[in-house]
Amino acid sequence: MLYPQRNKYRHYIDLSGFWDFRFDPNDVGISENWTTGFEESVPIAVPASWNDQFAENRDFLGPAWYQVKFKKAWDWDKKKIFLRFGSINYISDIWLNGESIGHHEGGHLAFEFDVSDNILDDNILIARVDGRLAEDHVPPKGRVLGNYPETNYDFYPFCGIHRPVLLYAIPNGGIKDVTVITSIKEALGILDIKLETFGIIGATTRYSIMGFETELIKEFKIENEVQDITLEVKKARFWDPNNPNLYNLNIEIIKNNLILDSYSLRIGIRTIEVKGDELLLNGKPIYLKGFGRHEDFPITGRGYVPAVIIKDYSLMEWIGANSFRTSHYPYSEQMMDIADKLGFLIIDEIPAVGLTFNRTVIEREFELCSQYIQELIARDKNHPSVIMWSLANEPHSSVKSKEFFKNLYVLTRRLDKSRPITIVNMMGVREKAFEFCEVLCINRYYGWYLQPGNIDEACKSLSEExxxxxERYHKPILLSEFGADTIPGCHSQPPEMFSEEYQAEFIEKYIDVCRNKPYVIGEHVWNLCDFKTSQGITRMGAMNYKGVFTRDRKPKMAAHLLRKLWKEKD
Incomplete structure (x- = not known):
């Protein structure tokens, strides 16, 4: 799935701004024909979660309705026109000018509809969004945590239109999709490109690669709708965290000496593989230092806020991190673009957290996970920053989970053969799905949920496990979560739970365990920042306080400790 661009042949309009909004607590919107437009609305900001924008109804999860009016651009009459939604959580139904144009289940991933036959000069766009929790959703409703709203995961179930809504136009024949897989042979950078086109006969493609004194131009005839070609860059500048070198790849469709379509990608030439106990980037071992994170900020919830993206990257650079996992769902496409530019390494995770494998829902869980990994790879496959796919976080493993993940692994490997695959686990040696993973990711909280207060015994348990x-799998291990809730400003000597001193000691000693294991390829602290959760007796103020920064991005003691360990010492 290509992100819309603006050039001579393509254009998009961002519909973000203030929309009309209406809660639907009695679920009467469809029967009362709100699909053609509705009154008694209030303004709402898009993109942003709805939960914290108003003085009331924070825990109302749906359904709710959005509407916005817009005009068609003057020069779009001979174009194919699409409506693209960056993310709506959780279920969305869309109408344009009173006609249903589509349905989508699942948040955090982009989807779009061809509206070429639906669009008018003056338009009204309606979206019904339903974020109510259910056991057959992914992620599912839960009862284990004893929280409200009742999630099966430890973060708040924010609802709404979370990322930009774009109306875009492309030529009636041209570029449909591009896939680029890079490899390296000594100083040679190799680009295997798969180009998909539509509505084009008797045309030529022109590929241009520019950057770092390279000017490579090649032309090929279009003989069918899928074109596989290979380009080679001599004396290539490879992409890595210290030197995130990006080339510009431009593709043009040419017929009768006229350019019909054009699309540009920023390409990083790099390889990623697992060999023995090591994770190799460009053939050299790489050690991951970073975080599990959340898209979470006051008032906007999980909504797209460019300034917060910049702030979080700045904090991660300041602290010396080189990587993060998109826990527990894919992050915005803009977040991925900045990672490419800054050289961060990303474990890209589908929104499959807290899977239950209950017999009444397991088939639906697999359908949704399959949909999610297909959507995620289609969206993020060309990012050099993405080094691994994660198929789940902390699934509640059962006798059926092995076959579940085997089939999901096979699907993922068919879609992308160039990256390792993992599952983030809480079951340890009992996890049956580790058989299919190249990297073993484990979340561990000895010294917190288990052996509380006793860090030394906790580290002994961690080391033994x-x-x-x-010994069982002989595969590299990433400690993908570890941390301790810490109330900002709470201090204690000797350190005790919830104090900043305890969090700092906990993190330092866990890292020491990791550094003494030659098969450990990295450490991801949980979490970069404090974040919002459902209400519960274990979550004071409905917050998870495991961040090394506060929710408004102020450092705790542990942040300064990590800077010394990761940036100054390493």
Whole structure:
């Protein structure tokens, strides 16, 4: 799935701004024909979660209705026109000018509809959004945590239109999709490109690669709708965290000496693979230092806020991190673009957290997970920053989970053969799905949920479990979560739970365990920042306080400790 661009042949309009909004607590919108427009609305900001924008109804999860009016651009009459939604959580139904144009289930991933036959000069766009929790959703409703709203995961179930809504136009024949896989042979950078076109006969493609004194131009005839070609860049500048070199790849469709369509990609030439106990980037071992995170900020919830993206990257650079996982759902496309530019390494995770594998829902869970990984790879496949796919976080493993993940692994490997695949686990050596993973990711909280207050015994337990896990699978291990809730400004000597001193000691000693295991390829602290959760007796103020920064991005002691360990010492 290509992100819309603006050039001589393509254009888009961002519909973000203030929309009309209406809660529908009695679920009467469809029967009362709100699909053609509705009154008694209030203004709402798009994109942003609806939960914290108003003085009331924070925990109302749906359904709710959005509407916005817009005009068609004057020069779009001979174009194909699409409506693209960056993310709506959770279920969305869309109408344009009173006609249904589509349905989508699942948040955090982009979807779009061809509206070429629906669009008028003056238009009204309606979206019904339903974020109510259910056991057959992914992620599912839960009862285990004893929280409200009742999630099966430990973050708030924000609802709404979370990322930009774009109306875009492309030529009636041209570029449909581009896939680029890079490889390296000594100083040679190799680009295997798969180009998909539509509505084009008797045309030529022109490929141009520019950057770092390289000017490579090649032309090929279009003989069918899928074109596979290979380009080679001599004396290539490879992409890595210290030197995130990006080339510009431009593709043009030419017929009768006229350019009909054009699309540009920023390409990083790099390889990623698992070999023995090591994760290799461009053939050299790489150690991951970073975080699990959340898209979470006051008032906007999980909504797209460019300034917060910049702030978070600045904090991660300041602290010396080189990587993060998109826990527990894909992040915005803009977040991925900045990672490419800054050289961050990303474990890209589908929104499959807290899977239950209950017999009444397991088939639906697999359908949704399959949909999510297809949508995620289609969206993020060309990012050099994406080094691994994660198929789930902390699934509630059962006798059926092995076959579930085997089939999901096979699907993922068919879609992308160039990256390792993992599952983030809480079951340890009992996890059956580790058989299919190239990297073993484990979340561990000895010294917090288990052996609370006793960090030394916790580290002993962690060390013993890691050794047992490696002895069974002989695969590299990433400690993908570890941390301790910490109330900002709470201090104690000797350190005790919830104090900043305890969090700092906890993190430092866990890292020491990791650094003494040759098969450990990285450490991801949970979490970069404090974040919003459902209400519960274990979550004071409905917050998870495991961040090394506060929710408004102020450092705790642990942030300064990590800077010393990751940036100054390393």
């Amino acid at each position: 890691m050794d047992k896990l490696y």
